[in-house]
Amino acid sequence: MSDSEDLNVLGEPLTPCSLDPETGYERDGYCRDILADAGRHEICAVMTEEFLAYTAAQGNDLRSAQPELNFPGLDPGDRWCVCVPRWLEAEEADCAPPIVPEATAKSVLTHVCRDTIEAYAADTE
Structure with a gap:
């Protein structure tokens, strides 16, 4: 998918999730398909x-820095591109983090219905 075709769950152009720390599969700030x-x-x-405690218990410690992977470690309030399956597992465990629809x-x-996304929408104002 090219950059010009990147859309969010609202059907609008995808916005960056986080540039500090830099997130996304390509570490370009975007949660792309x-x-x-x-x-x-x-x-x-x-x-x-x-969520950070839950994902650590599942074997993915997002709190600890991993300099060799250029990963600074995350704190509550940071935005990060999370895996769809992990988010769904966390929802099942009642600890899913808020979603930023504009950047999803x-x-x-x-895999996630619009009503669920709206119910978990982060207050970004």
């Missing part, structure tokens, strides 16, 4: 303490 991304890092989410890839709608 990329064929090579088997993890599907397409949901722009606002990190919460509950349209392709997410194949």
Whole structure:
């Protein structure tokens, strides 16, 4: 998918999720639908303490810096492109983080319904 075709779940042009820290499969700030991304890092989410604890318990510690991967570690309030399957697991466990619809890839709608996205929409104002 080319940049000109990147749409969000609202059907509008995709906006950056986070440039500091730089997120996305390509570390360009965007949560895009990329064929090579088997993890599907397409949901722009606002990190919460509950989600960070949950994902660490599942074996993916997003709090700890990994300089060798140019990963600074995340804190509550940071925005990050999370994997669709992990977000769905967290929702099932009642600890899914808020979603930033403007920065979440349209392709997410194949797995997360619009009503759910609206219910989890982050207050971005």
